[in-house]
Each structure stands twice: as structure tokens, then as C-alpha cells.
Amino acid sequence: MHWKTLLIDLTLMPLVAFVVGLFLVLMMRKVNARIQRRIGPPFFQPLYDIVKLFGKEIQISHGLWHDLGIVMLIGGYIAAEVLLPVPGMVGLAHKGDVLVLIYVLMVPSLGMALGVGQCANPNGSIGISRALTSMLAYDVPLMVVIVGVAWHYGTTSLPEIIALQQAEGVSGWGLSTMPLLALAGIISTHMMLGKEPFETYVAPAEIATGPMVEMGGKYLGGMFVSQCFQLYTAGVLYTSLFLGGGENWLSFLAKVFAVIFIPVSITVVFPRFKVGEGVAFGWKWPTTIGLIGLALVFY
Amino acid sequence: MSTLDLLLLVSAITVATPLLIGNTRLGGWAMTLLYAAQGGLLIGMRDLGYGGQPIPASPGFMVFGQQIHWAYDALSWFFALITVGSALFTAWYASGEWGARYRRDGYSLRLLHTAMALNVFAMLVLLGSADLLSLFIGWELVSWASFLLMAVRGGPAVQPALRYIVYAMGGAMAIMMGLAMVYIQVGSMELSQIAAAAPGFSDGLVWLLILSFGVGFAVKMGLVPFHLWQAPAYAETPAPGSAFFGAISARMGLFGIILILVKLVGVAHLAGMPIPFTFLSARDLLAWVAALTIIIPTYTALRQHDARLLLMWHGVGQGGYMLLGLMVGSALGSAGGLLHVFNYATNQLILLMAVFAVIHRTGTADLNKLGGLVARMPLSFLVLLIGIIGLAGIPPMNGFVSKWMVYRSLIAEGMPLLFVASVVGTLGTILSVYKLIHNMFLGQLRAEHAQIREVPLSMSLPMLVVAALVFLSGYFPGVALDWVAAVQAGVGLPVIAHTLGGVPLPNGGLDMIWVVSLILYGFAVGALIFFVLGGRSTRVHQLDNYAGGHFLTAQTRYQYSNIFYPGLFRLLSPVYRNSFVWLEAGLGSAVNLVSMGARGLYRSVHPAFYILAGFVLTLAWVIT
Numbered sequence: 001m002h003w004k005t006l007l008i009d010l011t012l013m014p015l016v017a018f019v020v021g022l023f024l025v026l027m028m029r030k031v032n033a034r035i036q037r038r039i040g041p042p043f044f045q046p047l048y049d050i051v052k053l054f055g056k057e058i059q060i061s062h063g064l065w066h067d068l069g070i071v072m073l074i075g076g077y078i079a080a081e082v083l084l085p086v087p088g089m090v091g092l093a094h095k096g097d098v099l100v101l102i103y104v105l106m107v108p109s110l111g112m113a114l115g116v117g118q119c120a121n122p123n124g125s126i127g128i129s130r131a132l133t134s135m136l137a138y139d140v141p142l143m144v145v146i147v148g149v150a151w152h153y154g155t156t157s158l159p160e161i162i163a164l165q166q167a168e169g170v171s172g173w174g175l176s177t178m179p180l181l182a183l184a185g186i187i188s189t190h191m192m193l194g195k196e197p198f199e200t201y202v203a204p205a206e207i208a209t210g211p212m213v214e215m216g217g218k219y220l221g222g223m224f225v226s227q228c229f230q231l232y233t234a235g236v237l238y239t240s241l242f243l244g245g246g247e248n249w250l251s252f253l254a255k256v257f258a259v260i261f262i263p264v265s266i267t268v269v270f271p272r273f274k275v276g277e278g279v280a281f282g283w284k285w286p287t288t289i290g291l292i293g294l295a296l297v298f299y
Numbered sequence: 300m301s302t303l304d305l306l307l308l309v310s311a312i313t314v315a316t317p318l319l320i321g322n323t324r325l326g327g328w329a330m331t332l333l334y335a336a337q338g339g340l341l342i343g344m345r346d347l348g349y350g351g352q353p354i355p356a357s358p359g360f361m362v363f364g365q366q367i368h369w370a371y372d373a374l375s376w377f378f379a380l381i382t383v384g385s386a387l388f389t390a391w392y393a394s395g396e397w398g399a400r401y402r403r404d405g406y407s408l409r410l411l412h413t414a415m416a417l418n419v420f421a422m423l424v425l426l427g428s429a430d431l432l433s434l435f436i437g438w439e440l441v442s443w444a445s446f447l448l449m450a451v452r453g454g455p456a457v458q459p460a461l462r463y464i465v466y467a468m469g470g471a472m473a474i475m476m477g478l479a480m481v482y483i484q485v486g487s488m489e490l491s492q493i494a495a496a497a498p499g500f501s502d503g504l505v506w507l508l509i510l511s512f513g514v515g516f517a518v519k520m521g522l523v524p525f526h527l528w529q530a531p532a533y534a535e536t537p538a539p540g541s542a543f544f545g546a547i548s549a550r551m552g553l554f555g556i557i558l559i560l561v562k563l564v565g566v567a568h569l570a571g572m573p574i575p576f577t578f579l580s581a582r583d584l585l586a587w588v589a590a591l592t593i594i595i596p597t598y599t600a601l602r603q604h605d606a607r608l609l610l611m612w613h614g615v616g617q618g619g620y621m622l623l624g625l626m627v628g629s630a631l632g633s634a635g636g637l638l639h640v641f642n643y644a645t646n647q648l649i650l651l652m653a654v655f656a657v658i659h660r661t662g663t664a665d666l667n668k669l670g671g672l673v674a675r676m677p678l679s680f681l682v683l684l685i686g687i688i689g690l691a692g693i694p695p696m697n698g699f700v701s702k703w704m705v706y707r708s709l710i711a712e713g714m715p716l717l718f719v720a721s722v723v724g725t726l727g728t729i730l731s732v733y734k735l736i737h738n739m740f741l742g743q744l745r746a747e748h749a750q751i752r753e754v755p756l757s758m759s760l761p762m763l764v765v766a767a768l769v770f771l772s773g774y775f776p777g778v779a780l781d782w783v784a785a786v787q788a789g790v791g792l793p794v795i796a797h798t799l800g801g802v803p804l805p806n807g808g809l810d811m812i813w814v815v816s817l818i819l820y821g822f823a824v825g826a827l828i829f830f831v832l833g834g835r836s837t838r839v840h841q842l843d844n845y846a847g848g849h850f851l852t853a854q855t856r857y858q859y860s861n862i863f864y865p866g867l868f869r870l871l872s873p874v875y876r877n878s879f880v881w882l883e884a885g886l887g888s889a890v891n892l893v894s895m896g897a898r899g900l901y902r903s904v905h906p907a908f909y910i911l912a913g914f915v916l917t918l919a920w921v922i923t
Contacts, residue, residue, distance in 0.1 A: 010820065059836035062844075065673055065680075065741075067829065067836070075825030079818045095800075096814045097807035099706055106693045106729070107818065113733055114684070117741025118673060120841040125742055132733055133867045136726045143722040147715045156710060156807030200866070213845055218833030225828070275866020294715055 009091040010082060014229075017081040017236075020253065021228025022046045024235065027257060028264040035268045046228070053221030060216055062119045069115020070222035076107030077229035084236050085159050087246040097156035098146060098241075105233065108226060109135065112211055119214035127210020130201035130275050131194070137282030138191035138198075144290035145185045148297045149174055149241050162245030174242035180293030182242045186262060187286040189234050191278070195267035200275045235260045303356045303371050303427065306340040306379075309333065310423050314416040321409030322402065327394030330412050334387040334419070341383055347376035348782040356427060365488045367436070369427035373785035374562075377637070378547075378554050379426050380782075381644045385546040386419045388761045389539035392652055395757025397538060397659060406452060411537055414448040418543065425551060431478045431488040434558070438474060441551055442467040442519075448540045449532050456535035463532040466525060470518030477511030477559075480504065490563070497563045502572050505564055509581060512559040520552030521615040522622065523591045527883055530596075530611035538655035541607065545614050545651050546644040553621055553640065560585075562790040566628035586626040590717050592619030593724035595879075601731040601864070602875070606654045606664040609735055610647065613690060616724060617643045623721060624705040627712055630787065631802065634795035635704025637783045638776070642697040645769045646689035652762045653683040656754040657739055666735070671744025671841065676753045680740045682762040687732035689769045692725050695815040697773035700801065703809055707802075734863040743841060774815045775799050 025046040033040030061067055082091040083101045096104070113132070116124040150156045152174070153164050165172050175182045191198045201210045215223055235256035239245060243259070246252020273281065313333040320326045344354060350373070359368030371379070390412070393401070402408045421444040425437025442464070449460035482488060484504060485496045500508075514525075521529040533544040560569065569582040579587075593616050600612030617639065624636020656679045657672060658664050673680040689696035692703075702725065709718040753759065772779055777799035787794045795802065800812035842852065862868060899905060 014821075014824070054833045056834055059834050060843075061836040061838050062841065063674060063838065064677075071822060071825040071829050073825070074828055075822035076818070077821070078824050079821030082817055082821075083814075092813050092817055095808075095810040095817075097707075097809065099703055099807075100694065100809060100814055103692070103694055103699060103703070104814070104818065110688070110693065110733075113737075114741070117737050119844070120671060120741075120743040121844050123845070125737065128733070128737070129863050130866060132730050133864055136730060136867065139726050140719065140723060144715075144719055147710055147718050150710045150807075151713060151715065154806060156707065160806060208845065217836070218829060219836075221833065222829055276870040279867060279870050298713065298715065 009089050013084070013086065013089055013091050014078040014081045016086065017077075017084075017232045018225065018228055020256065021230075021232040024231040024257070024260050025228055027261065028231070031261070031265050032268050035265070046224075050221050050224050053216075053224060054218045056217035058216070059218055060214070061219075062214060065118040066115050066214075066219070069111045069113070069118065070219055072111025073108045073115065073226045074222050074229075076104065076109075076111055077226050077233065079107070080104045080233060081229065083158075084233060085162060085240065085245065086236065087249050087252050090159050093158050098150065098158050098161070098237075099156055101158070101237070102142070102146065108229075112223070112226075115219075116211045116214070121214045123207040123209075123213040124211055126207045127201045127203075127213070130203075130207075131211065133275055134191065134194065134198055134200060134278055134282075137279040138188045138286075141184050141282060141286035141290045142188040142192065144287060144294055145181050145188060145241070148178060148181045148290065148294045152178060152297050158240050162240050165244035166247060170244070173244045178242070178293055178297055180289050180296060184286040184290035184293060185238055185242060186259070187289070188282070189238050189259070190263035190267070191282055191286070193230065193234055193263055195263055197267075197270040197273045198278050199272060200278055203272060231260055232256070301354050301357060302340055302344050303354045303369070304358070306337060306344070307356060307358075307369075307420075307423060307427075309336050309340060310416070310420040313337065314413060314420050317409050317412035317416060321412045322407065324399075326408060326412060327390065327398045330390045330416065331387065331394050333416075334383060334390050337383045337419070337423075338380075338387055341376065341380050344371065344376060347371060347373050348380075348785050350785050350788060355429070362432065365432060366430065367432050367488075368429050369424065369433055370429045371427050373782070373789040374554070374557060375426040377782050377786050378550065378640070379423055381550070381641055382419060382422045382426070382547050385543050385644060385648055386415060388648060388765050389543045389546075389652070390415065391761040392542070392655075392758050393539040396755045397655075397758055400659065401537065406537070410451050411448075411540065414444065414451050415540055415543060417444040418448055418540075418548070420444075422547070422551060426554065428490070428558075430490055431481060431493070434555070435471075435474060435478055438515075438551075438555070439471060441548075442471060445544070445548060448544070449536050451540065452535070452537050459528065459532035459535055463528045466518050466528045470515040470525075472515075473511045473518075474515035474555075477508055477515065480507055480511065490558075494563050497565070498568075500564065500568075505568060505572060506581070508559065508564065509569075509585075513556065513585075516552040516555035516559070517588075518552070520549050520556070520618050520622070521592070521596070522552075522588055522618065523595055524879055524882070526592065526596050526615050527879055529615050530599075530608050533611045533614070534605065534607035538652070538658070542648055542651035542655065545611060545647040549614065549618060550621075550640050550644070553618065553625075556622065557625065557790055561625060561633075561792065565791060566626065566633075569626075570628065582626050582628065586623055586714070586717055589619045589622035589626060590720040590724075592616065593623065593721055594619075594727070597724045597727040597731065598871070598875075601727055601734070602868075604666045606657070606666055606735060606739060607651070609666070609731060610650050610654065613728060613731065614643075614647055616728070617647075617690070619724065620702060620705055620721065623717065624701075624708065627705070627708045627714070628792070629708050629712055630793035630795040631704050631711065631804075632708030633787060633792045634780065634783045634797075634802075635701045635708060637786055638704065638779055639698075639701035641779050641782075642689065642701045642769075642772065645765055645772065646686050646696070646698055649682050649762050649765045649769060650686035650690060652758070652765070653679045653686060654739075656758055656762070659754055659758070660751045661748055666738040669739045669745070669748070670742040671740070672748060672751075673740040674744055674841075675748060675751050676740070678753055678759045678763065680736075682759075682766045683736055683740065685766045685769050687736055689773070691729045691732050693729070695773050695811070695818050696769050697776065697779075698769075700773060700776040700809070700811055704802065707804070707807070707809075730864060730867075738863065774811060776801050776811050 030040040353372040356369040421440035428434035572581040596615035603609040621636045689698035780797040800810040
């Protein structure tokens with residue numbers, strides 16, 4: 001790999017992810033508002049929020065790992081974005097496959113868990129306990145989906161999965177060839193985003209926003225940035241696995257926004273599951289659908 | 300005199316040394332140096348790890364016309380390196396303040412060091428087995444040496460140790476049976492001759508070998524359903540012994556399984572043996588045993604509230620990944636399984652050393668009585684953090700590489716359900732290790748721990764060195780993969796094609812040099828954003844905290860730790876039915892009943908009953 005390409009990929013891929021993520025956050029808040037018959041925030045509001053939080057005069061730290069946790073949270077996502085191919089940029093996706101990506105995505109979660117842990121706030125700890133429990137709920141169906149897709153295309157390399165889909169057009173998309181896995185995938189994506197009814201670990205009325213309870217200023221700002229990354233990553237991963245990735249930036253962005261539109265538009269009408277109910281749902285519905293889809297792929 | 304002779308000699312000297320100076324101040328350091336000498340000799344034999352010719356040992360003798368002798372090949376060398384390395388770092392850990400405290404508490408350091416050295420010696424002998432008799436001798440030595448080390452402290456350690464020795468003797472009987480069967484079939488105990496005859500073994504004989512050797516070795520490895528003894532027995536051992544056991548001891552069972560079922564019988568042979576009335580083969584059966592060994596002990600670990608037990612249960616579970624990888628049988632899978640032996644050993648070493656460091660300072664490993672120690676013991680926290688990242692198999696640590704290889708091979712070979720099973724195990728591990736680090740080091744610092752200090756350098760330095768090893772062998776997995784490839788060639792498995800950074804595959808490979816560098820780059824950018832773009836932050840006291848409207852004091856125990864995952868356990872607790880504990884108790888009762896009957900017979904405690912029974916039988920015979 002030429003060092004110039006590498007440098008461009010390393011800088012641009014996370015940057016693009018962040019900017020697209022800002023728009024995804026904007027879309028989420030707009031959709032939410034429209035369903036509640038409000039106008040919603042202005043165009044630059046997500047960016048204003050981050051700038052404001054980073055610029056706060058009073059920043060409260062509960063210790064070194066409170067800080068480093070947020071660094072790991074942001075840093076882990078930045079690393080993950082370079083493993084996620086987009087039109088015109090492959091990044092380091094040839095050096096680590098989709099399994100590597102999934103496990104690199106656990107680094108930011110771990111960072112957040114460490115940071116929140118050091119805050120010594122029970123609500124934060126409860127939040128992490130619930131977040132990890134819900135990870136157990138959505139990662140099982142997600143892995144069923146991944147193994148199905150990998151077996152179908154005979155590769156775990158994301159650029160190859162995308163190329164194989166694009167070679168056959170819409171009929172070659174994972175969505176057309178593996179509809180059940182695609183269904184299980186979108187449900188796990190929804191669960192992964194932690195939106196209602198799966199937002200057990202935020203639960204403002206119950207545990208005072210859980211992991212965010214001791215976060216303010218740049219700490220909360222870091223979490224805001226990571227939310228942008230999270231929405232983007234979920235959308236792009238699903239697009240790459242089932243919607244043929246991006247032929248060009250226009251179709252790519254349209255697909256990513258369409259994917260994220262599904263969870264953010266249905267989330268608003270739901271109340272919240274109990275923690276155990278969320279796990280039971282994850283293991284019952286998306287996993288069963290995924291396993292049937294897996295059986296169809298294999299036999 | 301070959302290097303192997305020298306190694307065994309130095310190892311024997313290491314056993315004798317603590318008998319003389321074990322209780323002195325320098326005893327521990329002398330042991331450390333002797334283990335280092337053994338390590339140096341192993342490094343002198345490094346050709347074995349790169350495809351060199353096996354090195355024979357000079358001593359040997361004849362029994363009933365059978366040659367008993369020893370030799371080292373790549374497999375022996377790889378396991379020996381991990382064994383001696385584990386002993387070196389644990390002995391170092393125990394040399395300074397830890398050892399002094401142990402002696403002050405009235406225990407015998409001499410006994411502890413002798414037992415440790417005896418374990419290392421026994422393992423080195425076992426690993427050199429060149430025939431089935433030397434294998435059996437080594438096996439018995441290891442079993443009894445382990446028992447000695449487990450029971451060395453007395454008190455609560457004795458019961459689990461006795462339970463272990465019952466299991467171990469049962470396993471040894473099974474191995475003895477297998478040994479006899481092979482001898483009847485082949486007419487020789489020599490491994491090379493058995494290997495030559497092995498392709499002609501009938502399926503029936505191989506099934507019997509799985510049942511005898513397989514079960515015997517599975518006991519040591521703690522495979523389901525023989526997993527109950529291991530965690531309590533290892534957890535109650537004194538710190539260096541416990542860390543040593545956790546890192547390598549159970550892997551002797553894996554060594555045996557590799558020797559008999561992989562090297563002599565071969566995975567392909569196992570895969571060609573269908574189980575009647577099912578669509579499974581013998582290999583699938585073993586792979587599913589491995590998968591159950593991943594899941595059941597891991598979710599048992601999730602319920603523990605003693606840090607040592609939690610880690611030891613994970614140790615049982617991690618053995619499953621090794622066997623699973625080997626049973627996949629492909630170059631990638633078996634390399635992953637073998638590499639995990641090394642990676643896991645390094646992870647478990649630092650995890651246990653960090654936990655025992657906390658015990659050293661606070662006197663407890665109870666996860667409900669600790670918390671917030673990151674502020675007081677930052678180095679131990681860092682070591683434990685690196686360890687849990689490795690154990691959970693998250694990049695950038697080495698545990699990820701070996702687990703990735705196992706996952707990737709399961710996908711490549713089309714075993715999706717085993718893949719999902721292994722991922723379920725990994726997720727359970729992540730939950731469990733976060734609970735470990737949270738309940739010990741994060742959350743609220745208890746008032747009684749407010750003044751404790753970090754452990755001294757004699758304890759933290761070995762931890763830090765191994766922690767660096769965990770990171771570096773994750774950054775450059777190719778170094779250990781060289782040795783793994785030599786082992787694969789030695790036991791007849793397909794050999795993994797690898798680079799320094801990992802495994803290049805045409806359809807989705809791994810290059811850890813890039814991946815780890817990328818993660819470090821991400822952290823650097825993250826740090827830049829956080830520390831440069833954000834305003835300056837001020838540190839506050841831990842009680843300066845949002846608590847829903849009332850003030851917090853040190854007396855308010857709000858630490859949320861007892862059952863860390865209540866929502867999950869509301870769902871899962873019906874699944875925990877302790878079936879295996881029940882089964883073990885049932886077997887115990889049955890044996891008790893039979894032995895009561897037998898004792899009654901030879902002691903004639905019920906003569907009237909026997910006369911009556913004899914009379915009735917005679918009557919019945921006369922009438923009919």
C-alpha cells in the first residue's frame with residue numbers, strides 16, 4: 001500500500017464517518033421530532049452540541065481511567081472506521097476481516113465501561129451491567145448473521161463481500177439472496193444501537209441515563225462523538241453485508257441513511273423492555289430467524 | 300550429554316535445592332535463577348521450535364523387553380517452554396515480599412518451592428515421553444506432584460486436592476487400560492512403532508482409545524463432564540502454585556490428547572468414524588465436547604464471587620477453545636488451538652498474579668468486599684486489564700489472535716453452530732471478566748482500603764514483564780506461530796502459512812501488526828481530541844457524585860456488585876440446575892453403597908443375614 005493512500009485513508013475515513021454520523025444523529029432527532037409533531041433541532045445542532053460540550057468551563061474527572069476510558073471510546077471507533085470500506089477507500093480492510101472489525105468494535109465499549117466504572121456511581125455501574133447484558137443479547141444473532149454471510153460468499157473480507165454483491169447487481173445483494181439473515185441483521189442492528197425498546201442501559205427515568213450519569217463537558221462530548229460513529233458503523237456494516245455496499249457515494253449514503261432510518265423511526269413508538277426481556281427477545285426472535293436463514297444458506 | 304539431559308538434571312537440582320535453602324531469604328531467588336537456567340537450556344534447544352530433529356535423552360532402561368526412554372520434539376519443546384516460563388515468573392513473584400509473608404504466616408516455604416519444582420520436573424519428564432510406559436510414568440508423577448502442591452497449605456485446600464486425586468486415579472486407570480489395549484494390538488510400547496501401526500487400527504479400537512486415553516486425559520484437562528474438580532483445587536493453592544497451575548498444569552491433558560488422538564490416530568481418522576444413527580463423526584463428538592467445555596464452565600465462572608474461582612473456571616473453559624481448534628483439524632484451526640495454549644498461559648499468569656497481589660494487600664478475593672482499588676494499585680489494575688482483554692479475546696492482546704484463528708477456521712470449514720457456540724462462550728467471558736475488574740478495581744473504594752499501597756517491585760515486575768509479553772505476542776503473533784508450525788509438522792497436522800503479523804488468507808486474513816498499529820493510531824487521535832480540544836478537567840473525590848438528591852458518605856455502601864448481572868440471571872438461573880454436581884454426588888453415593896456392602900461381606904457383620912440367604916438359596920436349589 002502506498003503511504004499517501006494510507007495517510008489519506010487514515011485521516012479521511014474517520015473524518016467522513018464523523019460527518020456522516022452527525023447527519024445521522026440529525027436525522028434521528030428530526031424523525032423523532034416529526035413523529036411527536038415537533039419541528040426538531042436546526043441543521044447544525046449536533047455539531048453545536050459537541051462544540052459546546054468540549055468547550056465547557058467546568059470539566060469533572062473522577063480519575064485517570066475516567067479520562068482514558070473516553071480516549072479508548074473515541075479511539076476504538078476511529079480504528080474501526082478504517083476497517084470499514086467505503087466507495088473509493090478500502091483503508092486497512094485487507095489486513096483485518098469482518099470478525100476483526102466486530103472485535104475491534106468491542107474496544108470502545110470496553111473503554112466506556114472502564115471510564116464509567118471509575119466514576120464510582122452505582123447508576124453508571126448498573127448501566128454498564130445492562131449494556132453488557134444487552135451485548136450478549138444482540139451479539140449472538142449478529143454472529144449467526146455474520147457466519148451465514150461469510151459462508152454464502154466464501155470469504156470474511158468485507159471488500160470481497162461487497163465486490164461479489166456488486167458483480168451481480170440487486171439480485172446478488174445479501175438482502176435478495178439471504179432475506180431471513182437480512183431480517184435478523186436489521187433486528188440485531190436495532191438492538192446494537194440501544195434504541196427503545198432495547199435502551200435498558202440508558203433508561204433515564206430509572207438509572208439516570210446509566211453510563212452517562214457522571215459524564216459532563218468533554219466526557220459527554222466524547223460520548224456524543226462516539227454516538228455519531230456508532231450510527232455510521234452500524235449503517236455501513238449492514239449496507240456492506242446486505243445491500244451491496246456503495247457503488248458510489250450517492251447510492252452509498254442513500255443506503256446507509258435508509259438502513260438507520262428503520263430503527264430510528266420505529267424506536268419512538270416503543271416503551272422499554274426489562275433487561276431480561278431484551279435478552280429473551282434477542283435469543284428468541286432474531287436468533288431463531290437467523291438460524292433458519294443460516295440453515296437455508298448451508299443446505 | 301545432550302542438552303535435554305542437562306535440562307532434566309538442572310530440573311532435578313531445582314527440586315533438591317529448596318530442601319536445603321528453601322526457607323532462607325535467598326531460597327526464592329535461587330529457585331528463580333534455576334528456572335531461568337532451565338529456560339536458558341530450552342532456548343538452547345530452540346532448533347526444535349523451527350523444525351529441528353528430536354533430541355533424545357541418554358538415560359533409559361529396559362522393563363520386560365520394553366525400552367523406556369525419553370526424547371524432546373517440537374511438541375514437547377513448545378509445552379516445556381510454557382511450563383518453565385510459568386514457573387520462572389511465579390517463582391520470581393514469590394521470591395520477595397510474598398515469600399517472606401508466607402513464611403511469617405507459619406507456612407513452609409521449603410515445602411512450597413519443592414512441590415513447585417517437583418511439578419516442573421514431572422511435567423518435563425512427561426513431555427519427553429517417547430513410549431507409552433514413560434508416558435504413564437510421567438503421568439503418575441504429574442498427578443502426584445500436583446496433589447502435593449495443591450495440598451501443601453493444608454486447611455481448606457485438602458478437600459479439593461483429595462477430590463482431584465480421586466479423579467486423577469480414575470483417569471490413570473483409564474489410561475492404563477488404553478495402554479494395555481495398544482500393547483495387545485501392536486506388541487510394542489514404542490510411540491514410533493505404534494504410529495506406524497496406527498493407520499491399520501479398526502474403528503472399534505479407536506473408539507476404545509478415545510474412551511480410555513481420551514477420558515484419562517480429559518480428566519486432567521477438565522473437559523465436560525470431568526470439569527468439577529479443577530477450579531476449587533487450583534484456586535486454593537498458594538499464589539505461585541495457583542498461578543502456575545492455572546497457566547499450564549491442565550494443558551498436560553491436552554498434550555496427551557495431541558499425542559494419542561492427533562499424532563497417532565489423526566484427526567482425519569476421527570472424522571472418518573461415523574457415530575451410528577446420527578450424522579456426527581467421532582471428531583464432531585469431540586468438537587462438541589470442546590464447545591460444551593467452553594460454554595458450561597464459562598457460565599459457571601459468571602456466577603462466582605471469588606476472584607480466584609472465577610478465573611479458574613475460565614481456565615477450564617479456555618481449554619475448550621484449544622481442543623476445538625485441534626478438532627477442526629485444518630492448518631488454521633489447529634494452529635489457533637495450539638497458539639491458544641501459549642496465549643492463554645500468559646493471560647492466566649498475569650490475571651492470577653494480579654488477583655493474588657490484591658489478596659496480598661487486602662487479604663480477600665471476595666468480589667463483594669473489594670472495589671475502587673485502581674486508585675491505590677494502578678499497576679496491578681493495568682496488569683489485570685491487559686489480562687482480561689487477552690482472556691476475553693479482544694484486540695490488541697494475544698488472546699484475540701488464537702481465538703480469531705479458531706473462529707475463522709470454523710467458518711472456513713463450514714461449522715456454523717460450533718462457531719456460534721464458541722462466540723457465546725466468548726461473550727460470557729467478556730461479561731465475567733468485566734465483573735472481575737469492576738468489582739475489584741472500579742467502583743467505590745472502601746474506607747478500609749483507603750491507605751493500602753501497590754505491591755512491591757518483586758511482585759509487580761514479573762507481572763509487568765508477562766503483561767508486556769501478552770501485548771507483544773499479540774502485536775507479533777508470528778514469533779509463536781513459528782513454533783506452532785513446527786509442532787503441527789511434528790504431529791502430522793497441516794502446517795499454517797503465516798507471517799510475522801499473522802495469517803494472510805486470500806479470503807479474509809489477519810495482520811496484527813497493522814491492526815494493533817491502527818488501534819494505537821486511533822487511541823492517539825482520540826487522546827488528541829480529548830486532551831487538546833477539550834477544556835482542562837479537575838479531579839473530584841469519589842463521593843462527590845450524583846446520587847439522586849442525597850449526600851454520600853463513606854458509610855453508604857452503594858457499590859453495585861453482588862450479583863452484577865441481575866437481569867440476565869433472572870433469565871438464566873433456571874438453566875443452572877447443578878446437574879453435574881448432582882451426578883458426581885450420585886456416583887459418590889453409589890460407590891459408598893457398594894463399598895459398604897463389600898466391607899460388610901469381609902467383616903461378616905451380619906452373619907445371620909448370610910446364613911439366612913444361604914439357607915434360602917439352598918432351599919431354592921433343592922426344590923427346583
